Amino acid sequence: xxxxxxxxxxxxxxxxxxxxxxxxxxxxxxxxxxxxxxxxxxxxxxxxxxxxxxxxxxxxxxxxxxxxxxxxxxxxxxxxxxxxxxxxxxxxxxxxxxxxxxxxxxxxxxxxxxxxxxxxxxxxxxxxxxxxxxxxxxxxxxxxxxxxxxxxxxxxxxxxxxxxxxxxxxxxxxxxxxxxxxxxxxxxxx
Numbered sequence: 001x002x003x004x005x006x007x008x009x010x011x012x013x014x015x016x017x018x019x020x021x022x023x024x025x026x027x028x029x030x031x032x033x034x035x036x037x038x039x040x041x042x043x044x045x046x047x048x049x050x051x052x053x054x055x056x057x058x059x060x061x062x063x064x065x066x067x068x069x070x071x072x073x074x075x076x077x078x079x080x081x082x083x084x085x086x087x088x089x090x091x092x093x094x095x096x097x098x099x100x101x102x103x104x105x106x107x108x109x110x111x112x113x114x115x116x117x118x119x120x121x122x123x124x125x126x127x128x129x130x131x132x133x134x135x136x137x138x139x140x141x142x143x144x145x146x147x148x149x150x151x152x153x154x155x156x157x158x159x160x161x162x163x164x165x166x167x168x169x170x171x172x173x174x175x176x177x178x179x180x181x182x183x184x185x186x187x188x189x190x
Contacts, residue, residue, distance in 0.1 A: 008045040009185050011035060012083035016053045016090035016101040017123070024123040025052070027155050028089035031121050031178050035085065038179035044186060049083075051076050053100040060103035073107065081112055085185035086146065089121040090137075097122075097137060105140055113146040117184030121153040149184055151177045 013032045017024025028050070036046045053060075059070040069077075080086060090097040118141050120134065134152045141148050151174065159171040 008047045009039065009084040010082060011046045011048045011085045011087065011185070012080045013048060013050040013087045014053060014080065014089065014101075014104065015050060016088075016098040016104070018054055018091075022091075023155070024089050024091045024121075027121050027123050027153065028087055030172075030175050031087050031089065031119060031153055031181075034175050034179045035087065035119070035181045035185075038182035039185070042182070042186065044182075046185075049079050051079060053098075053104050056104065057100055060100060060107065063107055064103060069107070076104075077107060077112075080108070081116075083116060085181050086113070086116055086118045087121060087181070088118055088141070089123065091123045092133065097140075102140075105144060108144045110143075111145045113141075113144045116146050117181055118146040118148045119151065119153070119178050119181040120148055121178070122155070124154060124156045147184070149178075149180050151180055153178050 011032060013028050015025050015028040017028070032048055032050070036048065039046045053076075056073055056076060059073040063069055063073060088101070090101040120137050120141065122133065122137065134154070137152070138148045153171075153174050155171050
């Protein structure tokens with residue numbers, strides 16, 4: 001087996017939800033688990049770091065107002081920059097991502113995520129999703145030179161009702177396709 005197969009890859013999970021246990025965090029966890037399973041099948045172990053952006057809200061506000069970066073914020077940025085892959089999960093309200101999502105990406109400089117594979121997971125509070133929202137989000141990611149994978153996981157209220165029941169149906173199938181991030185991460189390492 002090659003050395004690349006033995007060395008772990010790093011996966012950063014940015015969750016812009018309101019906290020542990022929220023549906024956005026659950027979506028982020030499911031996507032990360034699918035990526036890790038896909039990597040494991042190919043003989044690669046993933047080291048996962050979950051960053052809950054709501055915990056950085058005060059730091060992000062301080063950065064916005066004063067341009068000063070706290071230690072916690074610097075560590076979060078460093079974890080994202082060092083990652084081989086990134087899962088970005090955000091709630092979508094009024095056809096926009098959460099404010100902490102926008103604030104965190106404002107901290108990142110140009111080209112800081114150059115070549116990093118990213119999977120976008122959107123947790124919509126609405127039954128109707130604007131068709132161009134995924135493209136708007138992709139544009140935000142490519143503005144920092146990240147490389148979004150083709151699949152975007154979008155969960156809406158109907159998906160969560162099904163998930164709470166017994167059959168996750170379409171959402172689980174989409175999450176399984178999201179494991180394509182594993183392929184992009186492995187190719188970045190080679």
